[in-house]
Amino acid sequence: MLKNKAFRILLYILLPVILLVVLYKIFGVADLRTETAKIAINEDRAKTLIKEMGTAHGIENWDGVKTYQVAFEDEFFGIIGEQSHPYAESKVSFNLNYITDSFDGRLDFTSGAKKGESWGIQAWETYLKKGDGIVNFKDDANVGFWVPTYQYFIEFPMRIQKANAFNYAGEKEVEGILCEGVMASWNTTEPQSGIDHYLIWIDKDTKHIVKIEYTIREMYRFLTGAASFKNYKEYDGLLLPSNMPVESNIVPVGLLHEMRIKDFKPNLISLESLRPNASLPVLGDSKE
Helix, strand or coil: CHHHHHHHHHHHHHHHHHHHHHHHHHHCCCCCCCHHHHHCCCHHHHHHHHHHHHHHCCHHHHHHCCEEEEEEEEEECHHHHHHHCCCCCCEEEEEEEEECCCCCEEEEECCCCCCCCEEEEECCEEEEECCCCCEEECCCHHHHHHHHHHHHHHCHHHHHHHCCEEEEEEEEEECCEEEEEEEEECCCCCCCCCCCCEEEEEECCCCCEEEEEEECCCCCCCCEEEEECEEEEEECCEEEEEEEEEEECCCCCCCCEEEEEEEEEECCCCCHHHCCCCCCCCCCCCCC
16 A cells, blocks of 8 residues: 555656656757747847856956866755766765866766766767776767766856857846846757757846756757856856756756855866877867
8 A cells, every 4th residue: 555655646746747758858849038038139238248247257267277176066856866867876076177168077086986987078089987097988978968067067157158149038036136137049049959048047236147047958859957056156266156956847846956066276187187088189169
């Protein structure tokens, strides 16, 4: 009886999620535009806000950072969270090492079953490194997704300046803060099957990011997420959030996971250590 009851409860929780996934997969391309963004185009206001946000986050200070290391933690929640991550544990710690404004980086595990191992990406080629220090280049979808994804969140205020399609999304109170919204994407802010777009909620007073809503076209065209930027800390002029709780449209209640920046150290490691294969081209922030 208890098993049957538990099964019914689980089915009750998961059925709406499963139905949402099926319907969106068949019919939907996620659209983050607000009604304001759908009605009119106000690119000038959007660009002004994006620039003000960048200044408020100190993005000019990235110019002096060639590489950096971030002590990072990620914790996943619930049944769906458990199924959505590639790690051995639901709470994992690692050092993230990146070349600024590129997609070359390495994740060094500092806890759990994989402690002492590393995941890396160079010129969009992925590699693994075990405790013996030998770098083994091989295709790995988890490495190819998670390592650059963490970097993009860390550098987001600077990176999003390179989008070429912007629109004003109006005002809204987000987590008790009066914000102005900006749609940002490439070529157009209307939904596109192969290109992500972002809805950035910016504190009207401080110009700090309060929340980012985003699509995840690389995985599924219907999938969306949202990350709040909380507990900002300044590192030599760079403003970074200490906590980034993440929501998803496939999680009806609560969080999918929470990313946490524990520390930030610039220019700690060499460019060469993050590009172990000297024969690969230097692509910068290009994906090709």
